[in-house]
Each structure stands twice: as structure tokens, then as C-alpha cells.
Amino acid sequence: MYRSLLVFLLLIFTTFLFSYTVNIIALTGSEVYFDSRFMGTVTETPFTIEVPDDKPGYLKIKKPGYSDFITHIELLGIESQITAEQVPLAKLIFDINVDSANIKYTFLNQNYYILLPTSNEVDIPYNIEKMIIEKDGYFNKELNLELKPFDKKHFSVTLIPIDEILIESNPPQTNVFLDGKLLGKTPITVKRSNFDIISLEKEGYLVKTLKNLPQDDRIIIELEKGIELFVDSNPKDVGVFLDNEFIGSTPMRGLFPLGTYNLTLSKLGYVSKDLMIELTQNGLNKYYVELKPFLNKINFLNSENYEFNIDGKYLGKGIDSIILDDSPHFVRIISGKKSLEFPIYGDFYDKIEIIDLNKLSTVNVYSLHNTPVSFIGETQKTPAFFLYNMLNNPQFVNVRTLNRTYSILLEPSESVDIYTESDFGNLFITTNVKDPLIYINGQYLNANDCFGYPLKPGVHTVEVRKFNEIKQQKVSISSGEKSFVHFEFDSKVPVKVNFTGEKYTINGEEYTNTNKAFYLPTGPTLFSNGEASVVLFIHEPMYVDLDKLFRGL
Known part of the structure; x- marks a missing residue:
């Protein structure tokens, strides 16, 4: 009997030392596990279990339709109380375009990363607001959730490959x-x-x-709603540019944003038209424009052995025609040791249309003052430039000023310069831009006077301004000699080219495209189809029909 009492007391002492009481607040019907050992089913709360050892472990509480509750018990002391957070589940059913996707979400500050079952169904706590679906080689898909307890929702998910x-x-x-x-x-x-x-x-x-x-x-x-713009013209097939961007040929119709624009209509052989227009929601936004014919052209014969430099730009040999505009230009033509130098502009030569370079000579007269000069019934003020067509043989001609008559020998394909005084030289200023501001030694010079401007010998400063850009150069002038200075600006304008032939060149660059838009440098531009070469002066948006150009317009 004494021995049985001793055993009973030992059991009580052992239980007191090596057991741990856990009081659990959980939903009725929940199953309780401690380190995977089933500890019972909650029938009432608090539900008490005895942990029969002194080792820490994991307490897991499960109930169908609710999230599992898992916590770690450290076994500090002999008794504790646990309140299980059990959240109703919602069922998600996925219609997804890939296999073996992974689902990632966070619940109770714990990250869950699970493989989507083959059934494409998954149960999650209803209060989860965001879920990410992942698969290697695809972009992640983030879902924003709004679920209710015991909800059942379908989701159609398309994962996009990373390429x-x-x-x-x-x-x-x-x-x-x-x-x-x-x-x-x-x-x-x-x-x-x-x-x-x-x-x-x-x-x-x-x-x-x-x-x-x-x-x-x-x-x-x-997408932005557009305003419809309609443009028509006489003649038809005129190039239309909106803020220097080619938008089509008349009659044309298109959609554009609200705003104020510069509208340019251009067709080779006609005077271009510039309009400032405003596209508005309630405006008519329709324009009809009449273009005035304008075509001055110089054709050259026997040009295959002559090299052309126009406005300071070398254009090569064999130029057949130059289409003039309303600005003056300076031409230098060289063949061997012979050279021809003269200005060209719309109404200068009484509508001379054909020049035979084998029979052309020019007489250029320079003076310190605007001296009247007469040559074969024509009078100009210096600097004076006279063109003379002659036979192939040299010929004596007379040039008269108020004070003197000069008898000079002219030869075909060569210019003769006459200086009325001996103590000055003259300067030729060229640029690739239209209407620049020109200054010599700080004094403004009219652009019409920049060919053969007289200067005393010495060093002079030439300044040219355009597009808020200033270029400056010092030039040395000698008595009885010509000096040339050229200023090149980085200026380009849109040019729309139409051509139905096999190929063409622009300044020596070959193209096969038809209906192509270019941004070309301003200044003299050489177009060629392999048979004919024509120079155009490009200073504004231009529409060029090369078929008509090479046919002689």
C-alpha cells in the first residue's frame, strides 16, 4: 500500500513538472493539433488541452470552410490562452491560358506561395484584397479582390509572354x-x-x-479626337504642308488636333501660298486657294564640260536647267582655265530662256560708286553684269561709262572684269538661306548688293544673321581683285517628291522611292533622272513633281 501511494504521488509530481495547459478560444467543431498530434475537437470554449512535455511546438486549429490557424507555443510557464483567428474562405475558380501557374498572397503577415491545382480552383480567406499569379517566361498578373465570406467567383486570366x-x-x-x-x-x-x-x-x-x-x-x-481639315486649290495636286509637315495633295482631307497652324501650299511652277489658320471645334476648317503661275527657267546648251557653282555650292557638271525664284543668285561656271561669272534672278535678262555656254561671254563692271554703264544699248549701274551671246571667235566690244569708253576683247565661255578705279576690290557674299541679315564692318548691307560690293583694300569683317544664329568671317580685299565668302546655315525644309521612273538623284544621292518626303538643306538643289539635271532653289516647304519637271513642265 505504501508503494502504491508513492507511485501515485510520483505521477502527480511528474505531471505537475512536465505538462502545459493551453486554453483555446476557437470555433466549435474545430480540430486541434499540436505538432501534428490530434488533441481533440472543440465542443465549447475555452477548450483546454494538456501538452504532455516541455518542448515548444506548433499549435494548428482547422475547421472546414475557414482558414487554418497556426501558432508557435514556447511553453513559458505552465498555462496560456490562445485565441484562434479563423477567417471564412472564398472559392476562386480560374480560367487561365497556361498550365502550372503559381499563386502568391499575404495573410496574417505571412506570405503564401502555392501551385494552382489542376482543377484551377483554390480556397483563400475572403479578406485577402490582392493576389499575384506568376509563371516563368510570363509577366505577373495582379488581381484586386473584393470577396465575401464563403463566396464563389470565377476569374478569366491571361498571362502575357515577356516577348x-x-x-x-x-x-x-x-x-x-x-x-x-x-x-x-x-x-x-x-x-x-x-x-x-x-x-x-x-x-x-x-x-x-x-x-x-x-x-x-x-x-x-x-486616342485624341481630331478636327477635320479640308484643303482644295486651283490647280489641283498642290502639296499641302501643315507646320512644315507634308500632309497630302489637294484636294485633301484629314484629322488634326485643335490649334493654330502655318498652312503652306506648294506646286512647282506656281507661287507658294502661306496661311495662318486655326482649327477649332466649331469652325468650318475648309480652305480653297488659288495659286498664281510663276515659272522662270534658264536652259543651258553644251553644259556637259562645265562645272557649276551656285550660291557658293558646287553642283557638278552637265546642268541642263535652273528654275529661278524671286531671289538673286550668283553663278560661277568653269571649264578648264575659262570661267563665267554672273548673277541670275527672275527678270534680270529680259526672259532669256536658252544659254549656249560655248557662245556665252559676260562683261562685269565694278566701281566704288553706282556708276551708270552702257553696253550694246543696255544701261545698268555698277556693279553691272552684261550677258553677251557671240560666235565662236573672239570679238571686240565697247563698254561706256560717263567718263570713258572701254574697248575689250571678248572670248566665248569667259567673263571679262572692268574696274573703273584702281584702288578698290569687290566682295561676293553667298549663303544657303533666304533673306539673311548681312553686315560689313558693322554696317547693314542690303542683300541685293551682296554680289560685287566694292571695298577698299584691307581686312574687313563680314557678319551674317539668320534664325537667331550669327556667323562671322574676316575677308582680305586687294585692289582690282574679287573675293568670295560663303556662309552655310544648318537649315532644312520638308520637300515631297513624286516620281514614277526607276531612279533619281538629289545632290548626287540616288533614290528609287516614289512619293517620298525629305528634309533637304536649303539652297540650290540638283535633281537628276540620269538624262536631265535641273536646279531648284529650296527655301520653304515644296512639292516637286519630278515627272513634270524632267518633261519641261
């Missing part, structure tokens, strides 16, 4: 074009490698071209 992008638009159902070919309507998935050449078009909205590739699985394009 593709989903294009969406506002408004939707916008046509998507790849290199002019219709791919479909938004929303649409395309290869990222094709991104830079994709455009979106919808009636009543401005065309949108995608230029920047976001590092994301999708892009939403906001």
Missing part, C-alpha cells in the same frame, strides 16, 4: 496596323519586336503611332 505586349485603347475596338497591314482591333497582343511600327486608327480620332516600349505586359493608348 509580347497587350495593347488596349480608349475608346476600345480601335484598328491596329503593323506596317500598314491590319492586325485586328484592341485589345490585341503583339510581338514586342514589332512595337515601333504599330499605329492605331479609329474614325473621328487622330492616328496614334507607338514609339516607346514600356517595360510592362500591357499599354493603354488614349
Whole structure:
């Protein structure tokens, strides 16, 4: 009997030292586990369990339809109370375009990363607000959730491969074009490698071209409503430029943003027209323009052995024609040791249309003052430039000033210079831009006087201003000699070229494209189709029909 009492006391002592009481507040019907050992089912709260050892472990409480509750028990002391947070579950059913996707979410400050079952169904606590779906080789998909207890919801999920992008638009159902070919309507998935050449078009909205590739699985394009502009003209087929951008030929119709624009109409053989227009929501936005014919042209014979320099730019040999504009230009033509130098502009030569370079000579007279000079019935003030067509043999001619008559020998293909005084030289100033501001030694010089301007010997400073840009150069002048100075500005204008032949060149560069838009440097520009070469002066947006140009317009 004494021995049985001792055993009973030992059991009580052992239990007192090596057991731990846990009082659990949980939903009725919940199953309780401690380190995977089933400890009972909650029938009432608090529900008490005895942990029969002194080692820490994990307490897990489970109930169907609710989130599992798991906590770690450190066994400090002999008794504790645990309140289980059990959240009602919601069932999510996925319609997804890939296999073996992973689901990631955070619940009670713990990250969960699970494989989506083959059934594509998963139970999660209803109060989870965000979920991420992942798969290697695809962009992550983030879902924002609004669930209710015991909810059941379906989700359609499309994961985008990392080499593709989903294009969406506002408004939707916008046509998507790849290199002019219709791919479909938004929303649409395309290869990222094709991104830079994709455009979106919808009636009543401005065309949108995608230029920047976001590092994301999708892009939403906001389309802007456009204002319709209609432009027509007499004659037809006139090039239309809006803020120096070619937008079509008359009659033309297009959509553009609200705003104020510079509208330019251009056609070779006519005077260009510039208008300042405002596109408004309630305006008519329709324009009809009459262009005035204007074409002055000089044709050259026997030019194949002559090298042309116009306005300081070398253009090569064999130029057949020069189309004049309303500005003066200076021409230097060289063949071997012979050279011809003379200015050209619209009404200078009494509508001379053909020049035989084998029979042309020029007489150029320079003076310190605007001295009247007469030559074969024509009078000019110096600097004076006279063209003379002659036979192939040298010929004596007379040039008269108020005080003197000069008898000079003219030879074909060569210019003769006459200086009425001996103590000055003259300067020729050329640029590639129209109407620049020119100063010599700080004094303003009219652009019409920049060919053969008389100066005393010495060093002079020439300054030219255009587009808020200033260029300056020092020039040395000697008595009885000509000096040349050229100023080149980085100025380009849009030129639309139409050509149906096989190939053509612009300033020596070969092209085969038809209906091509260029940004060409301003100044004299040489167009050639291999048979004819024509010089145009480009200073503003221009529409050039090369077919008509090479046919003689």
C-alpha cells in the first residue's frame, strides 16, 4: 500500500513538472493539433488541452470552410490562452491560358506561395484584397479582390509572354496596323519586336503611332479626337504642308488636333501660298486657294564640260536647267582655265530662256560708286553684269561709262572684269538661306548688293544673321581683285517628291522611292533622272513633281 501511494504521488509530481495547459478560444467543431498530434475537437470554449512535455511546438486549429490557424507555443510557464483567428474562405475558380501557374498572397503577415491545382480552383480567406499569379517566361498578373465570406467567383486570366505586349485603347475596338497591314482591333497582343511600327486608327480620332516600349505586359493608348481639315486649290495636286509637315495633295482631307497652324501650299511652277489658320471645334476648317503661275527657267546648251557653282555650292557638271525664284543668285561656271561669272534672278535678262555656254561671254563692271554703264544699248549701274551671246571667235566690244569708253576683247565661255578705279576690290557674299541679315564692318548691307560690293583694300569683317544664329568671317580685299565668302546655315525644309521612273538623284544621292518626303538643306538643289539635271532653289516647304519637271513642265 505504501508503494502504491508513492507511485501515485510520483505521477502527480511528474505531471505537475512536465505538462502545459493551453486554453483555446476557437470555433466549435474545430480540430486541434499540436505538432501534428490530434488533441481533440472543440465542443465549447475555452477548450483546454494538456501538452504532455516541455518542448515548444506548433499549435494548428482547422475547421472546414475557414482558414487554418497556426501558432508557435514556447511553453513559458505552465498555462496560456490562445485565441484562434479563423477567417471564412472564398472559392476562386480560374480560367487561365497556361498550365502550372503559381499563386502568391499575404495573410496574417505571412506570405503564401502555392501551385494552382489542376482543377484551377483554390480556397483563400475572403479578406485577402490582392493576389499575384506568376509563371516563368510570363509577366505577373495582379488581381484586386473584393470577396465575401464563403463566396464563389470565377476569374478569366491571361498571362502575357515577356516577348509580347497587350495593347488596349480608349475608346476600345480601335484598328491596329503593323506596317500598314491590319492586325485586328484592341485589345490585341503583339510581338514586342514589332512595337515601333504599330499605329492605331479609329474614325473621328487622330492616328496614334507607338514609339516607346514600356517595360510592362500591357499599354493603354488614349486616342485624341481630331478636327477635320479640308484643303482644295486651283490647280489641283498642290502639296499641302501643315507646320512644315507634308500632309497630302489637294484636294485633301484629314484629322488634326485643335490649334493654330502655318498652312503652306506648294506646286512647282506656281507661287507658294502661306496661311495662318486655326482649327477649332466649331469652325468650318475648309480652305480653297488659288495659286498664281510663276515659272522662270534658264536652259543651258553644251553644259556637259562645265562645272557649276551656285550660291557658293558646287553642283557638278552637265546642268541642263535652273528654275529661278524671286531671289538673286550668283553663278560661277568653269571649264578648264575659262570661267563665267554672273548673277541670275527672275527678270534680270529680259526672259532669256536658252544659254549656249560655248557662245556665252559676260562683261562685269565694278566701281566704288553706282556708276551708270552702257553696253550694246543696255544701261545698268555698277556693279553691272552684261550677258553677251557671240560666235565662236573672239570679238571686240565697247563698254561706256560717263567718263570713258572701254574697248575689250571678248572670248566665248569667259567673263571679262572692268574696274573703273584702281584702288578698290569687290566682295561676293553667298549663303544657303533666304533673306539673311548681312553686315560689313558693322554696317547693314542690303542683300541685293551682296554680289560685287566694292571695298577698299584691307581686312574687313563680314557678319551674317539668320534664325537667331550669327556667323562671322574676316575677308582680305586687294585692289582690282574679287573675293568670295560663303556662309552655310544648318537649315532644312520638308520637300515631297513624286516620281514614277526607276531612279533619281538629289545632290548626287540616288533614290528609287516614289512619293517620298525629305528634309533637304536649303539652297540650290540638283535633281537628276540620269538624262536631265535641273536646279531648284529650296527655301520653304515644296512639292516637286519630278515627272513634270524632267518633261519641261
